[in-house]
Amino acid sequence: MERRTFFSAVALFACALLPAAGAAADTFPDRPIRLIVPYAPGGAMDGTARLLATQLQESMKQTVVVENKPGASGMIGVDFMRRSEPDGYTILIDTMAIGVNPTLNNAKYDPIADFTPISQVMAMPYALAVNANSGMKTLGDLLAKLKANPGKLNSATSGTGSQLATVAFRTESGTKFEIIPYPGGGPGLLSVMAGDCEMVIMDMANIAPFITSGKLTGLVVSMPSRSEITPDVPSAPEAGLPGFEVSAWFGIFGPKGIPQNRLEYLNAEIRKALKTPAMVKFFKSNGSVPSTMDSAQFAAFYRKEVDRWRAVILANGLQAKN
Known part of the structure; x- marks a missing residue:
């Protein structure tokens, strides 16, 4: 009886903790999010990132800071993101360059294993x-x-x-x-x-x-x-x-290991932002199409793009020689 009473008390204690844990998870994001742009200010990606950040701030009621970290064909910014904590507070916007730079420019990372694809922005x-x-x-x-x-x-x-x-x-x-x-x-x-x-x-x-x-x-x-x-x-x-049939696309990535609930939250917020009048007008003006992919669909799409362009690079001898 004493043993049953002990385990019952443990179970009740664990259950008592669950609402607190859930409430803590629901507070994300409770501090500013950093959106890294791995290229110089003023380009199409920088403009897209800043408009997206504005829409996300309004929806999430949290600051989204755009930081430009240009250099080395985007690899400096990507490496900064890759080494950040996988907590969803440091994310990056990039093109297919993130997936092909290991083949094309000898980037020292695995384009699949080292990142969490969060959301495609547009094509x-x-x-x-x-x-x-x-x-x-x-x-x-x-x-x-x-x-x-x-x-x-x-x-x-x-x-x-x-x-x-x-x-x-x-x-x-x-x-x-x-x-x-x-x-x-x-x-x-x-x-x-x-x-x-x-x-x-x-x-x-x-x-x-x-x-x-x-x-x-x-x-x-x-x-x-x-x-x-x-x-x-x-x-x-x-x-x-x-x-x-080729598209230029922008996507949002994070370090490997972002918790699934935060991944899904970020994807949902980004897709919601892409439907705002400001974003729709912006996309229409430059001939692009906003994405509707969830995180799993974007991850599958990204993997196919990496495989496709790796084959093209190798078949045409485009990879870096050093």
Whole structure:
């Protein structure tokens, strides 16, 4: 009897603790959240992060501080996040660069095992364009010129995603040309308008204003259907290039081991923020589509992206040599 009484008392004590534990878990976040941007201020990602932070603050009633930690193709910011406590208070926004830098730039981390994918933010197509005075009006015109001059023409790129999208186009179209990286979207686009490069493949946020203004001629967008922002430009399937269906995307990541309840909370709050009028207007203005993925769906998507682009990098000899 004494033994039964003892264990009953233990059970009652444990039950008494449960509401307190649950209440403690429900207090997250009870201090500011740091949203790391691994690139310099002023770019498309920085603008997206700051608008998202504003929406999250209003919803969560907690400060979200955007911190820029640029350098080494984004790897400085990623490494800072990776070494942070996995408590949900330090998160990071990045592109596919986080998944390919170990292959492309010898980043010393595992792109799958070392992170917690929290939420995709949005996806945005790339567009291929040429100088409006080039005489090329259709993708067929460009392909004919590329095939008549194998290896002699140049394509401008800016950033990891732009480079990989250009490799995907080169593979899918069966053409040969040189890929010229530029340190920013502006210099890359100007190189085409100046005639230094014959073509450019860049995300819609950077390239769409030049297409809609008539400075560049858009030939194809890398999505299953046409973009509302450039409705006259054919989609990849329309152009006969289904393998050129590629998206630039932003996603939120945290260190490995974030508790499941905090992971799901952050994902739900981010998805709610993406539906606010300010975010919807912002996405529509740059031709991107807000994500609806939960954390498990984003993790599965991210794994597929890592595998896809690792194969492309290795097959094309793009990985760092040192």
